[in-house]
Amino acid sequence: MNQPETLFDKLWATHEIARREDGDALLWVDRHYVHEGSFHAFSRLKERGVPVAEPGLTFGVADHYVPTRGPRRAIANPEIARMVRQVEENTAAHNVTLFGLDDPRQGIVHVVGPEQGLTLPGLLIVCGDSHTSTHGALGAYAFGIGASEVAHVLMTQTIWQKKPKRMRVTVDGKVAPVITAKDIVLAIIAHIGADGATGCAIEFTGSAIRDLSMDGRLTLCNMSIEAGARCGMVAPDATTFDYLRGRPYAPKGADFDRAVEVWSKLTTDDGVPFDKEATLDAGAIAPTVTWGTSPEDALPIDAHVPDPAREPDEDRARYLRGALEYMGIAPGQKLTDVAVDRVFIGSCTNSRIEDLRAAAAVLAGRTSKVPGLVSAGSSLIKQQAEQEGLDRIFRDAGLEWGESGCSMCVGINGDLVASGERCASTTNRNFRGRQGPGARTHLMSPAMVAAAAVTGRLADVRPLMAGRKV
C-alpha cells in the first residue's frame, strides 16, 4: 500500500524532475501565462540571446494595461501603448499564442486560462502575477512568481521550489442565501490573518466548498494569496469536469474521458495529517466587507469598525488608528453608516458571468446613487452578459459598461479611484493606494457592491433581495 498523500503531495510528485540535497526540487511547468508585465523577463531572454523553451505551453494575454473605457486601440498614454505593444512583439517573436487586444478571447489572465480550458486539474501553472493561485480552483498547483523566475521558466520550462507546508481549510455546513465565495474567503482571511497561510499550500474542503460552482471556487482560490498562501486548491470533482467539457483547449472525446479517470484520483487520501488546519462554520458567515487597508480587516456588514482606544496591544492600536485615518472612518463607526463615492465590479476575483448575474439581480429596476464601472473578466463573458441583457440592467442603473481587463483593480491602465474617494469594489486588495493614490477601497461580493450602489453606502444586500430570485 502506498503512503497516504494529500492532493498537494500528488501534484508535487508528478512534477518533480530532480531534488537537491537541501530538499529544493526542480519542477516541470505545464502552463506558463505571460502578460504585459512580463517584459522584464523577455528582456533577459534577449540579453542572453535564447528562445522560449516551450512556446506551445506558454500563453500570453493583454490585460493589465488595456483600456477598458472608450476606444481600445487609441491609447493616448504612450507608455501604456508601449506596454501593450511589447507583449504583442515579445509573444510574436517567440511564437507564443497571444490573446491580445484585438482577440475575441482577450480578458484577464486568470479568467481566460480556465475559460479556454488551458487550466486543467493536475497541472502545474505559473504566471508572473500573485493571483495565479486562482487556477487551483480546478485542482491545479498554481502560483505566482517574480520576473527572474518568469525568465527562468521561459528559458527552461522548469522552476525551483521548496515544498510548502500543507494546510487544510475546512468550511462545513450550508451558507445562507446571497452568501457567496467572496464572503467565505473574506471570513477565512479575517479568521487566519493576512499571513495566516504564509509558506503553505491550502486545500479548501468541506461541504460548503463542494457546493460552490466553478466561478465561486475561482473566487475562493484567487484570494488564497491574501492569506499569504503559496497556492490554494480545491480537489477536482463533477463540477470541475462539467465545467471543462467542450472548452477549446481541453482534451476532447475519449481523451477527455481518460483524463477524467486520472483527475478523479486527485484527492487527499483518508487520514493524512496536515501541517496546519483551520475550520469555519458556513452557516455563521454573513455578508462580509473590509473596513481597513488589509484584506484581514474584514467584518460582517452589521458590525462596527474597531475602536483603537479599546485595543490593549499598543502596536495593534497604532495599526487601527492608521488604517481608520486612511480610510476616513471614525473609531467604532457602524459599517452601514459609511457612505461610498463609487463602485467597481470587475477583476480576476469577481468578474465572471455568475458575478455579473448576482450584481444584476440586485440592480434590476433600481438606480445607482453613485457612479460606477462594470468590467467583465473576459471579452467572451462580456458578450455573454450582453446576450443575457445584463449590460442593459447595469446601464439602466446608471453604471458604465466597460471592456474587459484589470481596469480599476489596480488602476495601471488609468482607471483610477480619485484620492480620498471611497469605492465599494469586488476586487481582492484594499491596500493603501491600490486603486489610485489616496483611494479608499472596501472589498465585498458583487451583490454587496450592487447593494452599496443602490443605497449609496455600505449596505446589507439581504433585505434588497427579499422577493427576488437569488
Next chain:
Amino acid sequence: MEKFTRLTATACPINAANLNTDQILPARYLKWPRSAGIGKVLFQDLRFDGEGREQPDFPLNRPAWRDARIVVGGRNFGCGSSREAAVYALYDYGIRCVIAPSYGDIFSGNAIQNGLLTAMVSDEDDAALMAALEAVPDQPVTVDLEQQIILCGNKIYPFTIDPVRRMRLLNGWDDIALTESYRDQILAFKSADRARRPWAVPSTSAT
C-alpha cells in the same frame, strides 16, 4: 548577482505590519524599465505627498536614515503583488538587507534572485531593534550572513534564512546556471511525462 557576506550600515526602522509591494513600489511605476531609475520612487506615496513634497515623518526621510542600506520592517513584509520591481526599487535605492519577523513568500523569493538579503528575526528581537534604532538612530548595524547574526549596539540578534538561499547569496549564484546542469534530466522527464500525461499538453484542435 552580487555576493552578500557582511554589511555594516545605518538601518532604517519602518514600523508597519503587512507593508505590501504596492506601497514599496506603486503600480504606476511598473511600466518603467529598471534603467529609468526605479530606486528614486521607492515608497513614493509614503515618502512624498500628492504634490511631491517630502513627508518628514516617513523614516527614510529622516536625516539619520536617508542613506540606510538596511531596513527593519514589521511582520509580513512585502506581502501582496508579485512585482519583482519592488525588490529592484529597494536594491537600486541602496538597500541590501531587510530584517523582519516574516515576509511575503513571493517577495522573499524575488529578493534572493537579486541579491537582497531577507533576515528573519523573532518578533521580540524585531521590536528591540526598532527601539534601539529609535533611541540612537545613526548607530551602525552589522549583518553577518556567515554567522547569521545582527550586531546593534552591544547586542547580538540571531536571524534565520533558508540554507540554500544563504549559500546562493554568499556565492552570488543565479538559478539559471544551476538549472542548465540538469538539462539531461529535464529532457528525460519531458518525454516520460508526455507518455504518462498526454492530456497535459493543450489540445491542438482549439478553434
